[in-house]
Amino acid sequence: MPSRESKDIREQLRIYVLALYSKEEFKPFVALIGIILVSSILSPYYLTIYNWRTILAQASPYIILAIGETLIILMGSIDLSPGSVLALSGAVTASCIMLLGLPVWLSVLIGLAIGGILGLINGIMVTKAKIPSFVATLAMLAAARGLTLIITGGRPISGLPDEFTRLAGFVYNIPVPFLITLIVLFFTTFLLKYTKIGRYVYAIGGNEEAARFSGINVDAVKIVIFTLSGILYGLAGIIIAARLASAYPQAGVGYELDAIASSVLGGVQLIGGLGSPIGALIGTLILITITNILILLNVNPYYQFVVKGFVLALAATTLTRGLRYTK
């Protein structure tokens, strides 16, 4: 029957609890808490401020990448280019500072713009040239990496000034990159939840046909979101360059897989339409925490990949259980 105006409070509460439980992020969150608890029992160093400074500093660029990837996956597309876009943005920023002698702020803006432009090109390939996103971004993965190698000549651009590396510093034990990440998280969450374009992202991912039939400008939404994600990848590239005080031509190789894995671990559905940036954050923290505890326990680094793969596969089976939405 139609919704009753005067629902009693208990019913309201029950609905909220159920809503919380049925959120995609619920299980990943519980898993993260579990992993943190187990880790703190396994290693006494785990829950120290020093270790968490490292975890958060390390995780930040990954989280930003994962959030960018999540935006794309929510639309039912996929992006394989984050690692390469990141590298080119970092390299361009570093070149602007070191070779052209431009001010740091301007160089950073140029770096972000490069990310945005590459994202825009991805978006145009997908919407106007109608290339499936998997293929279009695969092309970008190759092309952007090539450009990075060309402008760096294959060598790292090092010796970046303090004014730039401060971007990877600390404020009262909190890594600056993590503060930036929180801003990104807040911004994208707000975008998805409270703006029209965010709503359209979910609609397109949930059922692109229905979105088109509703008279939504699907192509425009896709182009904007691909561009935004590109900017986020650029941001991650700049943070990485600042952390290492140099831009490496090989920066970010293979990061697209981490970005996709983190999104999936955070409950973002690969078919699109369900998930959130918070999920991307949780998913990244799960992956990073697992790596971190393996290092603390002195596990051979080669095994880390095996464990990651295992965790991902395991998580995927439990996360999808109980979902019955067809596209």
Added chain:
Amino acid sequence: MQKIILRTENLSKTFPGVQALKNINFELYKGEIHGIVGENGAGKSTFVKILGGIHQPDTGKIYLNGEQVEIRSPRDAKRLGITLIHQEITLVPHLTVAENILLGRLPTKKLFGFISVLNYDEMYSKAEEILDRIGVNIPVTSKVKELSVGEQQIVEIARALADEAQIICMDEPTSALSPYEIERLFDVIRSLKNGNVSVIYISHHINEIFEICDRVTVFRDGEKIGTFRVSDVTPEKIITLMIGRKLSQFYAYREKSTAIWETPILEIRNLSTRPIGAKALRLEKISLKVYPGEILGIFGLMGAGKTELAKAVFGVYKIEKGEILLEGEKIDIRRPLDAKRYGIVYVPEDRLREGLVLSMPVKCNITLPCLDNLTGSILIPQELERDIAMKWVNALRIAVPHIDFRAANLSGGNKQKVVIAKWLEMKPKVIIFDEPTMGIDVGAKEEIRKIISDLALQGIGIILISSEAEEVMSLADRIVVMRNGKIIGEFDRREVTKDDLLALASGVRREVKEDTKMGG
């Protein structure tokens, strides 16, 4: 006394926020056709889904041939001889009819004594034998995607028989069929009965129930109201039991229209398209006019090109020749977004694919098309959005516990209501309704008809597409008949009878059942 093949005892099922079934005690006789009727959201689909192993009951027992059984999965159901046939066809389109019928039990033979390969001869003869049993003649070597929807449904039934089903549950099987195909399906169902197979038949068409069912069970709000022999009750009685009140008048004619017959609000001139879709149907030289406040009915059988016409106007299919005029001015529509901006909207027939985003809440589905019109800001006006969603949920009596309920969890009819609701806030100039009452219960049907009439009273031009003659007859001012992508007749509603429409639409003068073969 007939033998009871299936019995349920106090079967209950709760979904978050909804009690879908309450203590259902149900009996199915061997070899009977048992109808289930009820309003949208009454729990009919949930009931058969439990029998089909898709949902698990919270409490209650199921007895098959007197023995208690647990049906934990569709596989269990299949093993026990229970098959569920829903509207969504579950065949593999690229395989042949025979392969689909025998999928899972494909006959093999040994090559050189040890290599196991498919035995096509045996496969074809087995499939033919099964189709013979239900008295149909579909070539077993043709690909399933080449068949009409009705034929596909019959293949599904044949597959159930190949799996030795004792009970076949059909959930609204006729909603996508033409009158001829419905007749043929009924013949098949009757032959199942003779083969001692029991059928549970869910439909919103009360006349169908009275035509083929032996008994009928009425559900209301998740409860069983009663089971009757159809010979002991009247359709009126069943409807009253279903909706808990008396329906004022079945198929009440709309009042005389107040249309202004000057400039048409929408005019289509000589519209033609290239061949569309698998059937390669093309629209040829379509011309029609809709006046403000008028309801123009478009009648035709399944496959006549009605939906194609609507989609061409809405910017989904490319128009090859011809023009569209809005209030006398030529307009250019290349995509749905353009159509929406001009105030022309389309309520699609295929609501799952084209109408709803299942992963989103009801609220967001309702406001999806109108968000851009609500505000120029990039932000969504939260309060306003809730109010709008609430308004239409109440106006169309959409059965949801709250407006943040996911669309995926709505019952079939309520999904349709949401698809209609989403366009109403737009205040469009022209609305094209494509089979608006398909799958909707009689009570709600009447409400939707009333909504359509009210919209016309507000001066909106309405195109009503329907393959139900009664529907266009009761609502439209003028009726256009389509067949094979062409308009073959135009009538004033008062000058035409239902038989005329059917005869014209099917290409014969009188006997409709005889040689109306769809799609060749």
